[in-house]
Amino acid sequence: MRVELLENAERRRCWSFDDKARIVEASYEAGVSVCSVARRHGIAQGLLFTWRRQAREGRLGGDAQAPVLVPVAIAPEPSRPVPAAQSDDPRAPAPPRRLRRKSGVIEIDLGGGRRLTVDRDVDAGALRRVLDALEGR
Structure with missing residues (x-):
């Protein structure tokens, strides 16, 4: 060899x-x-x-500009909530609401737009079997 x-x-x-x-x-x-x-x-x-x-296609690269770094400033979050703008337009979207979560509820993001919600008292073995089935194991 x-x-x-x-x-x-x-x-x-x-x-x-x-x-x-x-x-x-x-x-x-x-x-x-x-x-x-x-x-x-x-x-x-x-x-x-x-x-x-x-x-x-005119994309060989002669006129392409080189990438440029742009300065970015990160502003600190305000210490108190800023009120949403008021609008008299009935078509204006409603301001987002904060949803209250039940205590003890676990949400598992499975990717691909799938989410599994279980109670805190879920049996760990049963949950493992469900997750394995969803992943195709």
Whole structure:
């Protein structure tokens, strides 16, 4: 058995917009195959086809702006509740109400919009069987 250690593995190359555009343009020349252009530049054919599609759609990356960090300030919560704005418009949504929860009720969010509500006195074994069934075990 042969074991080969790879050190200093080459990282992905970052192609500039000009390089991508030049390679895509070369792939459209008459009598040239996409395979030969990709091989000549050391890229996968699939990557070249992706660049060609992006160029057709105008998304190859020439005009894209680099991401920018935006400063954010987090304001402290007010110490007392702020009253909701009053509106005479009957179509205006009602202000949200705080729901009172029964003491001893446990809500389990199962994801996918599913929620299981059980009483605090639920049998742990029965709950485990229900949860296992819901998870398909």
